[in-house]
Amino acid sequence: MLVVALDPPFGPSGEYSVYDIVEETCEVAYGYKVGLPLVLEQGLKVVSEIKSTCKGRVIVDFKLADIGDILVNVAEKISRYRADAVIAHGFIGLRDSIDKLVEAASRYKLDVILVASMSHRGSEEFIDKHFEELVNLSLDLGVHGVVVPANKPGLIRRARQIAGNNLRIYSPGIGVQGAEVGSALCAGADYEIIGRYITRSPKPGEKAREVFEKQVESVRKCQS
């Protein structure tokens, strides 16, 4: 239930490599989220190298929001580097965009995760106005999951109500961005995406284990 977001730099002052972080956290991480900053620095080969370092899943998070042809091209490229899942914006719309991505992703055995809300304040200006439509779009398409941030537990609960167990819910915005570890899981998320709180720590492995234990404890408490 812990997904570690791998955005550079790593360690309090960049003293670790991404592979140090992956090795140290592998035992407790369900998977890793890799975004543009890391891929622009290291190229897509970082995805397959993470896969070789730890058996966890790798989610490529470019927050894709383009026309179908570009999405298909990117899906093909990341699948060549053994990515397991890709994050795109539901906001871009189904026709000639997300539909094409979903079709290609199924061919490449990539899970698709659509953004339904985000953690920053600007998300309320446009995206959140369409939150239920975006969750329903994801559900209708039968994609793997949605992104709903931890600082909006009401939206996590709503997504769970709408989708039942038919969508995995990924929740960023924990730690440095403000929400408590375990709080999104208690609201109904399947995975908490945690980055800097772990990756910039002087002891990322210890921090990740601490987070994992806190998640387990929170879930035990909130379910009782």
Place this chain on the structure above:
Amino acid sequence: MLVVALDPPFGPSGEYSVYDIVEETCEVAYGYKVGLPLVLEQGLKVVSEIKSTCKGRVIVDFKLADIGDILVNVAEKISRYRADAVIAHGFIGLRDSIDKLVEAASRYKLDVILVASMSHRGSEEFIDKHFEELVNLSLDLGVHGVVVPANKPGLIRRARQIAGNNLRIYSPGIGVQGAEVGSALCAGADYEIIGRYITRSPKPGEKAREVFEKQVESVRKCQS
């Protein structure tokens, strides 16, 4: 008024390099648009190498749609490779996202261009419902320009009405995507973004000159 979109492959069956295309079209291209497919293949160094091949402007088009921290990180990286402008989605919202990007971009001397509408059918599902808000957001922020597709000449005219000469209008969707060369310019766009029609041609240089001449002729006709 011609921006060439550099999405691989180049030539009818990939026989050209991106630099072949840039050299052949440099004379008539105002600038080049570089997206994720090319950068994932070649790394960001392709941006500075294009700049060394031709004096035209390079617009990095990742259609950014993320939280401020990630946008700032990406802006910093692309500016290091001498990019002139960056395209982001207006729908991501101002607060803690576009505001941060605009601030960083000004520091890095990068122009910001915001997507206000797109050419694919899915754009009508969410984005186009906020078209005027997105143009007004861009105008209020004083960014360099907006993207409005050529297959929606009514929206180009509307953007020009709203923004006067305070926003540059970039228009994709010409050629392979359906709109006629020159049609977006006649509707009020400043630049037509043309990709495959030129880059997959057996003679990209000739095709680009033909496009440029057709643009000049269209503008002359529609202004008379």
